Amino acid sequence: MIDRSAPRGVLPAAEPRGVQTVPAALPVQPRTGRLLVLATVFVCAACGLVYELELLALGSYLIGDSVTQASVVLSVMVFAMGVGSLLAKRLRTRPAFGFAVIEAGLALLGGFSAMALYASFAWLGESRPALVAFSFAIGVLIGAEIPLLMVLIQRIRRQDAGGAVADLFAADYVGALVGGLAFPFLLLPVLGQLTGAMLTGTVNAVVGGGLVLWLFRRDLSRRCRWLLLAVNAAVLAGLACATLLADDFERVARTAVYGGEVRVAVQTGVQELVLTGPSTGSPRSLDLYLDGRLRVSGYDEYRYHEALVHPAMTGPHARVLVLGGGDGLAAREVLRYPDVAAVTVVDLDPGVVRLARTDPMLSALNGRAYEDPRLAVVSQDAFRWLRGPAARDRFDVIVSDLPDPGITPSTKLYSQEFYGLAARALTPGGRIAVHAGPLTTRPRTYWTVESTLRAAGLRTTPYSTGGRLSGFAAGPDRALGTSDAPPQDWGFVLAARDRAPELRVDRDTPALRAVSTRGLREAARDAARTRLSGLPPSTLPHPRYS
Numbered sequence: 001m002i003d004r005s006a007p008r009g010v011l012p013a014a015e016p017r018g019v020q021t022v023p024a025a026l027p028v029q030p031r032t033g034r035l036l037v038l039a040t041v042f043v044c045a046a047c048g049l050v051y052e053l054e055l056l057a058l059g060s061y062l063i064g065d066s067v068t069q070a071s072v073v074l075s076v077m078v079f080a081m082g083v084g085s086l087l088a089k090r091l092r093t094r095p096a097f098g099f100a101v102i103e104a105g106l107a108l109l110g111g112f113s114a115m116a117l118y119a120s121f122a123w124l125g126e127s128r129p130a131l132v133a134f135s136f137a138i139g140v141l142i143g144a145e146i147p148l149l150m151v152l153i154q155r156i157r158r159q160d161a162g163g164a165v166a167d168l169f170a171a172d173y174v175g176a177l178v179g180g181l182a183f184p185f186l187l188l189p190v191l192g193q194l195t196g197a198m199l200t201g202t203v204n205a206v207v208g209g210g211l212v213l214w215l216f217r218r219d220l221s222r223r224c225r226w227l228l229l230a231v232n233a234a235v236l237a238g239l240a241c242a243t244l245l246a247d248d249f250e251r252v253a254r255t256a257v258y259g260g261e262v263r264v265a266v267q268t269g270v271q272e273l274v275l276t277g278p279s280t281g282s283p284r285s286l287d288l289y290l291d292g293r294l295r296v297s298g299y300d301e302y303r304y305h306e307a308l309v310h311p312a313m314t315g316p317h318a319r320v321l322v323l324g325g326g327d328g329l330a331a332r333e334v335l336r337y338p339d340v341a342a343v344t345v346v347d348l349d350p351g352v353v354r355l356a357r358t359d360p361m362l363s364a365l366n367g368r369a370y371e372d373p374r375l376a377v378v379s380q381d382a383f384r385w386l387r388g389p390a391a392r393d394r395f396d397v398i399v400s401d402l403p404d405p406g407i408t409p410s411t412k413l414y415s416q417e418f419y420g421l422a423a424r425a426l427t428p429g430g431r432i433a434v435h436a437g438p439l440t441t442r443p444r445t446y447w448t449v450e451s452t453l454r455a456a457g458l459r460t461t462p463y464s465t466g467g468r469l470s471g472f473a474a475g476p477d478r479a480l481g482t483s484d485a486p487p488q489d490w491g492f493v494l495a496a497r498d499r500a501p502e503l504r505v506d507r508d509t510p511a512l513r514a515v516s517t518r519g520l521r522e523a524a525r526d527a528a529r530t531r532l533s534g535l536p537p538s539t540l541p542h543p544r545y546s
Contacts, residue, residue: 045175051110077139084143103208111201268351283365312433325401326352328366419456439491455537
């Protein structure tokens with residue numbers, strides 16, 4: 001029999017077996033109650049997406065390879081949402097109480113997820129298990145929200161199932177949009193990972209608990225009301241205490257990660273910068289970390305930068321372009337040549353450049369390169385800059401001082417398209433020097449870089465500073481083969497458009513500590529013995545690095 005009280009043309013929603021939808025006794029009109037439920041859906045969806053993005057971002061920062069971390073988080077979370085939807089069927093007889101418990105759990109897990117991941121990275125040295133566990137747990141709770149909200153909104157005012165689902169999903173998707181925009185443009189730059197996650201958890205607890213404890217309070221027994229009040233108060237108190245202690249936690253965790261001499265720690269809009277070492281003394285005791293990865297070691301950075309820069313400076317070098325290298329160390333080597341007329345440094349993160357200018361130890365290490373009037377700085381993505389009109393001015397030398405190609409954000413800067421743009425910016429006879437990652441430990445990545453340069457129409461000469469390359473001169477206080485620490489394995493490729501460039505150092509080159517013509521040629525011969533032939537080039541549509 002058809003219910004004649006239903007609106008014309010609309011069949012009553014089917015009730016789930018074993019669940020009887022009883023109209024709720026609300027303190028407001030049904031229309032207002034329905035709007036409050038949809039507003040709660042909006043807020044909870046925004047919070048849920050913030051948790052998801054926070055796991056993605058922190059996983060990429062701590063582990064690297066953002067494509068892999070995104071795939072893990074998204075796939076695990078979507079699977080867990082399906083599990084949560086099935087588990088929510090057991091809570092449909094007490095939807096208000098179940099929803100309040102789920103939101104308290106979400107606030108607790110989501111609010112503390114960033115702190116837990118960072119703690120796992122700092123003290124255990126591994127955050128992947130924690131990343132997967134939080135992705136699954138948060139996904140289960142998010143997946144349980146909609147089925148329970150469906151029951152609650154039907155208790156306010158009966159409507160057909162399709163209309164109810166459409167209303168809930170519309171509020172859910174719009175809330176996800178707001179959360180997705182708030183994370184990168186508001187929460188992350190203003191509050192940071194830890195405080196931003198805890199503030200999101202606070203909002204989640206207040207809105208979810210408030211809806212049930214006020215709008216659906218008559219559905220709860222006295223005992224359940226007090227229990228929910230106690231649980232939400234405990235969650236909010238925990239988040240408040242953690243927020244107050246967040247700065248102290250970060251300092252202790254950084255000490256566990258970087259040692260006891262963390263002097264500068266700042267989150268820019270691009271990455272986290274950490275500078276360790278004393279504020280006075282020799283700059284060789286300085287270490288610079290970018291997103292938890294050691295980028296500069298003052299102890300032996302000269303080996304890397306001399307090997308990268310000076311082979312490319314044999315020949316005309318009046319105009320030099322440095323891609324990356326915001327620390328000023330590659331520019332330091334270039335500016336040692338008095339006949340260099342202009343140096344342009346293109347680095348994405350102005351925070352690195354600012355630190356290299358102002359920190360007394362780092363500026364001493366880079367020879368105060370940024371005070372040289374010949375040097376100009378551009379804060380822009382290197383790929384975009386090479387495509388723009390400014391790159392039409394040709395350069396005699398291009399130095400590509402970029403992170404390893406295995407780090408996903410850098411992959412496009414090791415593509416055939418990128419090297420094609422770089423080759424276009426070279427003068428006839430110009431040379432490009434590329435940091436290509438470690439040769440002995442990641443030979444496939446290294447030789448893919450070399451293959452990609454050749455695919456862009458460049459002739460290449462590969463060489464490295466690691467492994468058996470005893471031809472590289474020892475530093476004044478650390479001889480190769482006598483130090484307990486193994487030599488660093490840095491791989492490079494020197495390339496030109498017309499012919500494969502010769503590896504040598506000009507006779508009038510300023511005094512060098514780590515490279516010589518003989519050492520470079522021995523390095524090239526040793527590198528050639530490890531060649532992997534037939535590797536396809538890396539392109540934007542088909543990146544080959546892992």
